[in-house]
Amino acid sequence: MEKILNVKNLKIYYKTLKGYVKAIDDVSFDINKGEILGIAGESGCGKSTLGNSLILLKPPMNYISGKVLLNNKNIINLPKKEMKKIRYEKISIIPQYAMDAFSPTKKIKTFISDLVKEHGITPDENFFNKVKKRLELVNLNPNVIEKYSVELSGGMKQRVIMVISTLLDPDLLIADEVTSALDVSSQRFVCDMLIKFRNMNIVKSMIFITHDIGVLYQIADRIMIMYAGKIAEIGKTENILNHPKHPYTKALINSIPKSNIRIKKEKLESIDGTPPNLLNIEEGCRFRFR
Ligand SMILES: Nc1ncnc2c1ncn2[C@@H]1O[C@H](COP(=O)(O)OP(=O)(O)OP(=O)(O)O)[C@@H](O)[C@H]1O
Secondary structure (H helix, E strand, O other), X not given: OOEEEEEEEEEEEEEEOOEEEEEEEXXXXXXXXXXXXXXXXXXXXXXXXXXXXXXXXXXXXXXXXXXXXXXXXXXXXXXXXXXXXXEOXXXXXXXXXXXXXXXXXXXXXXXXXXXXXXXXXXXXXXXXXXXXXXXXXXXXXXXXXXXXXXXXXXXXXXXXXXXXXXXXXXXXXXXXXXXXXXOHHHHHHHHHHHHHHHHOOOOOEEEEEEOOHHHHHHHOOEEEEEEOOEEEXXXXXXXXXXXXXXXXXXXXXXXXXXXXXHHHOOOOOOOOOOOOOXXXXXXXXXXXXX
């Protein structure tokens, strides 16, 4: 199987006045061409740090060690200028809270023009024809580019963001909590669209980050469960969801509401305790306290 991404022994720590927060601590995994890898885990387990670090290491985020190869080329800890060259074309991210990034005083068209100009692309008629085609692909009327963000619903904004972040057909798209703020039907639509983008080869592979392991049923080919900056378990979606091995994965799955739960009057299980503080954390299994 051809690999798009190879992450080996990656360590990314936040440097704070009290010491290092070991947010990504010796993480290794691969992503195959054409694959959607779902990453799930509780808040604070390092999902966003992992996604963001592949795009840009911003202080206080510190690269400690390890490799990240995208199509066999190192992309971790590149100078900002170098990273800018591959952003959108090779690797792209829909960051958490991306919907809030639209300025209320700019039309969507101006927002898109400003953004692509920063990346050396001229937003001419040709370019906007492509934008309009892509908007139609996600069931949006192309005239949304003439609107202000406040005129769009959350679901519409999320679709515009999906279009913008994939306009240059990146090899790898990182989607961070793109379904969290949406109602169930919009969630389903966003997942279906992302699968369509992959099937149409608009993006080759994807990392889909969520705190809601239930959503991964719909979209992920494989699932990686993270806990306290480490990988608890990784495997095919069916295996992780039906035959989880790690006690943390089992607990996460037992906390998903089942559709008939009200009828059966079953209680949802919660996971006792909280994740450990990652500041100056000691060696050993990080789940042992729970
Ligand atoms: N700027 C920062 N400075 C110091 N520590 C940070 C910083 N940002 C995140 N962290 C810490 O890094 C760890 C991982 O956080 P991260 O945001 O990656 O988790 P997450 O799984 O994406 O959670 P969420 O979904 O809530 O964002 C946490 O312990 C968090 O407190």
